[in-house]
Amino acid sequence: MAFDADDEILQDFLVEAGEILEKLSEQLVDLEQHPDDGDLLNAIFRGFHTVKGGAGFLQLEALVNCCHSAENVFDILRNHKRKVDPELMDVVLEALDYVNTMFEQVRNREELTPAPDELIAALDALAQPQGAEPASRAPEASSEPAEPGPASGDITDEEFEQLLDALHGQASDAGADSRSKPEREPPADSSDGSGSSSSDEITDEEFEALLDELHGKGKFAAKPAANTGAGATDTAGPAAKGDDDLITDDEFEKLLDELHGKGGSPTTGHSANEPAEAPRQNPGPVQPASETKPEPKPATDTAAKKAAPASPARDSAPAAETTVRVDTKRLDDIMNMVGELVLVRNRLQRLGSESENEHMHKAVSSLDVVTTDLQAAVMQTRMQPIKKVFGRFPRVVRDLARGMKKEVNLVMHGEDTDLDKNLVEALSDPLVHLVRNSVDHGIEAPDVREKAGKPRQGTVTLSAEQEGDHILLSIADDGAGMDPEVLRRKAVEKGIYDQDAADRLTDTECFNLIFAAGFSTKEQISDVSGRGVGMDVVKTKISQLNGQLSIESAPGKGSRIIIKVPLTLAIMPTLMIMLGDQSFALPLVNVVEIFHLDLTRTNIVDGRECIVVRDRVFPLFHIKRWLVKGAAGKAEPENGHVVIVAMGTRQVGFVVDQLVGQEEVVIKPLGRGLQGTPGMAGATITGDGRIALIIDVPSLLQHYS
Known part of the structure; x- marks a missing residue:
């Protein structure tokens, strides 16, 4: 492991490989749904190949080996020698998990934990053509040692000699195919062969012949030169020299692929494995040597056309740099x-x-x-796209559905919706809980769905959209839905409500019971759910983000959970209020409505003061008694302002003395002496220069009520 490399190079690898690995998980699950998508197969192959290349440069052998074995599997798949199936995807996804683990170890500068030998062996087995016997591939394997090659970044002397042998082997094959015209072969190929056998250096003609192997005959002038001699060399020389003196990065990478890949030497790529190379190379130029004789002029034209756009592309590359990386x-x-x-x-x-x-x-x-x-x-x-969160869910749904023997299709909308990077990180765990809950509780087993007249495959829909300065997230399923009567019964069994109070609950209030601590409708506890912990965590986390939760459900049709969170937590719109002569700020996201009220017209329900607004009952709290010293014993005014605030799925009324107006504030943390004060999220400086405390509505109610 070479962490002593240039730190900038290591950081570049972490950024590039991190982006690739984020995409790979989603791409692999997508491939299982669309196994014949050639573009997707090539993208996954390139992903593993790129990570392998960067890891090889940093000498991260364990990471290289795992990526190389996975890369071989997708090389076989894209050449149509094996089909994608769930068992293959299980192995590849397990390999991706180990690659991600090793990547995190690289990020933390820790020693890498290699993937188990059993996993590598399983990948290597999947890298064989479907139904092929190991013995049938033995001659190819013996022609080139494929295993040690990818693990090292350098070509060995033995591999280089095999490359030369491949070139001369091609010449021998060409001679064997045209024995009726032996006078054409000796002038060029036999002299090259004698030169190579007596010298360790590769000649220009041999190198150009190698490029012809990679790109197809007719694109370079080396092959026509073998036909006649000086005449052909004069024709091809000026045009080809300008383009062949420098080998491009793509050509060099293809050369390394030829040396290290499972396809073996260029000889096997030219003859035995020609069909395997067809998806990557244009099969047109790969013709017998006799067809290249009458075409020296098109070869020079092709070389000239290729050389023409090369220099502008290199000149314009620096101008394309439009981004900069900032801490x-x-x-x-x-x-x-x-x-x-x-x-x-x-x-x-x-x-x-x-x-x-x-x-x-x-x-x-x-x-x-x-x-x-x-x-x-x-x-x-x-801002970051919420796709950074959504990208992990195809894998979560796929693994969960496969483990529970359900058929689930995940549909995602609004992946490009942007929100603050801190919110992207904070929303990850709550959304995982909700998606897992939809698959576990919502989607029924295929047989049950079929009996109910539904498709065997259930659908979970995850969507995001911007609404003003808020983001709306929705998790919906077409599963069994929730039965309010079952929820009422469970609430009474668990002692959350007595029977009378439970009977008065509306359907929406029954749905909200799933967010109560310890509440679960599962009869048996599993490793997925049943302990009544996950949804309580979701509610707490969303409340900390100044967000709101709402639920819609219909028995037999499915459920939908809607989350509303602010775009950013750095600058917060608030409603400034006065309690006595002190200023307080209520987060505007919690404020539902404001009205003036005759405080003598309140009611007592279940021992709590309440108000009735448009046939709805709201608990009423005089927060001045909690937050202002000495206010508890004073007589209350007959009239006051009431602010209806939402706390998750619950709404209550706060009585305040004065409404100042809306104001954007910057949250400042409380000092050491005030840290942990119940009901306070922080402080800010108001427009008139005062210090105002920012109220944390869920914490305030939890502590005082």
Whole structure:
């Protein structure tokens, strides 16, 4: 393992390989659904090949070996010598798990844990043509040692001699095919052969012959030169020299593939394995040597055409560099500075509103526009597509459905929807719980679905879309749905509600019971679900993100869970309120509606003060008694403002003294002395220069109510 390499090279490998491995999991599951997709097979082959190349450069032997064995499997698949089936995908996905594990070890600068020998052996077995006997492949295997080649980045002397043998073997084959015209062979090929046998250096003609093997005859001028002699060399020389003096990266990589790949030497690629090379090479130019004699001119034309676009492409490459890699800490620092600018803007707006100077108003308005645009631009740099989260679900659904013997199809929409990188990371675990829950609880077994008149294959739909400054995430299934009566009965059995209270629950409130701690409808506990822990974790996490949860379900038709979260957590829109003479900020995402209320017209339900609004009952809380010292013993006013806030799936009313208005705030962490204060998410500076505490609605209710 060579972690002493240039750190910049290692970081480049981590970035490139990380992106490839993220895609591979989704591509492999997609391939199982579309086994005949040639483009997908080639993309997966290239993915393993690229990771193998980078790992070989860093001398990560264990990673190279695993990727190489997987690459061989897809080489066989794309050459149509084996079919994709679930058993093959099980082995390949297990190999990908080990590749991901080793990749994380590289990221953490740890010693690599090689894949088990049994897994490598299983991959090597799948890299054989379907139904082929090992003995039938023995001659090919003996012609070139394929195993040690990929593990090292350098070509050995033995392999180089085999390359020369391949070139001369081709000459011998050509001579055998045209024994009726022996006078054509000795002038070129026999002299090359004698030269090679007496010298360790490869001649220009031999090297050009090798390029012809790779690209097909007719594209380079070496073969026509063997037909006549000086005349053909003069014709091809000027045109070919400009293009053949330098070998391109693609040509060199193909040369290494010829040496190290399972296809063996160029001789076998030209004769015995010609059908295997057909998908990668254009079979047209690969003709017997006799067909190349009358075509020296097209060879020079082809070389000239190939040379023409080569130089502009190299000249324009630097101009295509339009991206730059930036440490996320720098983006966080810039975002913090923009947050401070927002606070200054708020302060100036408040001062400007108190001034009658027209120029002041214009300057403050201009500052507001620039600050808003800057804030949006900086937030955009922190945005990532939610596909980074969605990309892992095809594998999750595939493995879970296969383990539970269900047939499930995952459909995803809105994968390009952008949201803050911190939210992308925070939403990963809750969404995994919800998707697993849909497959486990929602989708029925194929036989059950068939009896109910449904397709045997169930569908789980995962979608994302932007709505204003929020993201809506939806997880839906066409499974069994939820029965409110069953949920009521379970709530009574577990002591969450008594029978009378359970009977008064609406269907929506019954659906929300699945988020209660320890609540589960599973009769048997499995390694997937049944302990009543996962959905409680989901609710807690979404609440921490200032998000909301809602559920729709119909028995026999399926369920749909909707999550609403803000685009970013760095700058938060809030509703500023006053409790006594102290300022507080309520996250606007929690605010449902505001109205003025006669506080003498309240009701007591189950021992709790409530209000009725449009035939709906809301619990009422005087949060001033909790948050303002000395307010508990004072007489309450007869009228007050009530703010209806949502906490996950529950809505309650907060009584406040005064409504100040909407304001964007920057969350600042509380000092050491105040850290952990119940009901407080942080603090901010208001437009009038005051310090306001930001209320954490779920924590506030959990602690005080």
